[in-house]
Amino acid sequence: MAAFLGLDIGTSSVKAVLVDEAGAALAEAGRPLAVSRPRPLWSEQDPEDWWTAAREAVEAVRAAAPQAWRELAAIGLSGQMHGATLLDGAGRPLRPAILWNDGRCAAECAELERRVPRFRARASNVAMPGFTAPKLLWVAAHEPDIFAATRMVLLPKDYVRFRLTGEFVGEMSDAAGTLWLDIARRRWDDELLAACGLTSAQVPRLVEGSQVSGHLSPDLARAWGLDGRAIPVAGGAGDNAASAIGIGAVAPGDGFLSLGTSGVLFAATDGLRADPDRTLHAFCHALPELWHVMAVTLAAASALSWVAGLTGQGDDIPGLIARAEAFASDESRRAAAPLFLPYLTGERTPHNDAGATGLFAGLRAEHGADALCHAVLEGVALAFVDDLEVLRGADVALTSCMLVGGGSRSAFWAQLLADALGIPLDRPAGAATGAATGAARLAMLCVAPPERMASICAKPPVERRFEPRQERHAEMKPRHDRFRELYRAEVATRPELPLSSPPSAGAKA
Incomplete structure (x- = not known):
């Protein structure tokens, strides 16, 4: 029976879950992460720590379920949103990633809204310090040499994808939190990128969360006992959209309340519902032709x-x-x-x-x-x-x-x-591993026929x-x-x- 791996690159830990074709958990593992706060309002992590923790979590589930691991059919990714991961031309991080809960960029938010007429209507969101775009303005102003050397900007899970596949790829739900996406049309907005001194060559190509984004590199496949096999990696999702997939919130009105490091109140919608002046987050969902809103x-x-x-x-x-x-x-x-x-x-x-x-x-x-x-x-x-x-x-x-x-x-x-x-x-069964479970479901979707979407994204039993x-x-x-x-x-x-x-x-x- 085929198995599917979900990896969630969180703020406090990386979680891995291996599930079977029915979605039942076969093995789970987690590895802790530390956050650096070198100055007031700052919050950073070393991207290499994500990769180290991800590899260790994968090795743990492999050891826990070796027979199922040999039947691995696809990998899905979830991750903390908004974190600015700046890479040079060789794909090496230029500085620690600036995280979603970093508050240094309030002045840059005001500057971003000044640079783009009707910014909130265009981005469908208000500029907030936690989002990705103002972080790049801050780096340009305070670390100009690093900004000049930046050849690619990735979000946390997409950096792990790069290490898994060698590909620079993102997906709609996570990209929506950068303030560079045309959320209604689900594509990069060149004017929003230009307002930060960037071009579309410095952001990854985009796929839907349920599409194949690339394949596990031959070197990793060999190291993980999967030699000779092309293991697809799904587009995946930002952590909240992944949690929604994990608990079956895929129809308009379906929602959840998440008690993670941060708190999120989430609702799926059948179209873009923007209310930026009240700080409502309006994003793409991880499935095509679906959106969501959330308050954080x-x-x-x-x-x-x-x-x-x-x-x-x-x-x-x-x-x-x-x-x-x-x-x-x-x-x-x-x-x-x-x-x-x-x-x-x-x-x-x-x-x-x-x-x-x-x-x-x-x-x-x-x-x-x-x-x-x-x-x-x-x-x-x-x-x-x-x-x-x-x-x-x-x-x-x-x-x-x-x-x-x-x-x-x-x-x-x-x-x-x-x-x-x-x-x-x-409270559903498996409530504490929702994002990793959602990532595993997206892995299943990327190799399944479209008619299986409803059964794969079914709501779990309510525990209480x-x-x-x-x-x-x-x-x-x-x-x-x-x-x-x-x-x-x-x-x-x-x-x-x-x-x-x-x-x-x-x-x-």
């Missing part, structure tokens, strides 16, 4: 990891969550609980504010690690309330909403999210549904009002940081 909060599970480390509980996050749950079981403690703004690396939706900072409010002497953890979990949930309002403002209705990502393992957090949003959330408790939903509304007021107070009192800037035009304070 930059710190979700990463905020939980942060508070766990801060309180000395980094080695026992489940135990810390259990203490937060016990704290929240008392109504009087909930009423006097501290609030938290989860803007540890700035915020996208709805503020587009790279300078936004995290903030606790309402702390008292009786509050300990349990109260702080509860505040962080609730703060992320309240940020998602803002996200849902942005989707609804664009007339995007969620007909279903699955819960995915590593944070979805916590039933307490899942219920808190359902209560805050006032909508049911369905979290229904909102109306009394808790009502209880959280005034806390959400205070959450919004807290952001206004943060804007008024934040410290001046190098390279920071006030919220951009169109930001919502």
